[in-house]
Amino acid sequence: MTSVLNVDTIADKAGTGPVELTKQSASKAWINIDMINAVTLDSFNSSGITDVSTGLFQDHLSSSLVNADYAVTTSAMDPTKTANGGTNRTADGTPSSASQFVIRASAYDNTANDVPAAAGVAHGDLA
Numbered sequence: 001m002t003s004v005l006n007v008d009t010i011a012d013k014a015g016t017g018p019v020e021l022t023k024q025s026a027s028k029a030w031i032n033i034d035m036i037n038a039v040t041l042d043s044f045n046s047s048g049i050t051d052v053s054t055g056l057f058q059d060h061l062s063s064s065l066v067n068a069d070y071a072v073t074t075s076a077m078d079p080t081k082t083a084n085g086g087t088n089r090t091a092d093g094t095p096s097s098a099s100q101f102v103i104r105a106s107a108y109d110n111t112a113n114d115v116p117a118a119a120g121v122a123h124g125d126l127a
Contacts, residue, residue, distance in 0.1 A: 070124025
């Protein structure tokens with residue numbers, strides 16, 4: 001026999017607030033993009049991207065974070081390039097507001113590059 005649990009809200013023990021994660025943290029948004037073709041490959045809590053300039057994209061969050069003081073972790077890779085013995089590129093990201101962050105990809109010489117695989121993850125509290 002299978003069971004189904006249907007709820008509208010899960011609240012704390014007092015019933016006055018949300019359930020709190022203890023000793024746990026989960027990303028609140030992430031995105032994997034192909035900068036060359038300007039498409040989102042996969043994402044969570046993303047409503048779309050903007051191609052700002054070469055090697056610079058902005059991710060727009062579906063649900064905003066509480067403020068713009070969250071952390072962004074990024075990565076970038078170009079499997080078609082083998083300069084310096086590898087395919088990795090440098091990547092950096094930063095919040096630009098509570099509802100969007102930027103991902104920048106560059107070559108080893110700090111020249112901005114569009115790459116086929118760039119990713120960003122936002123760590124913070126949802127609004």
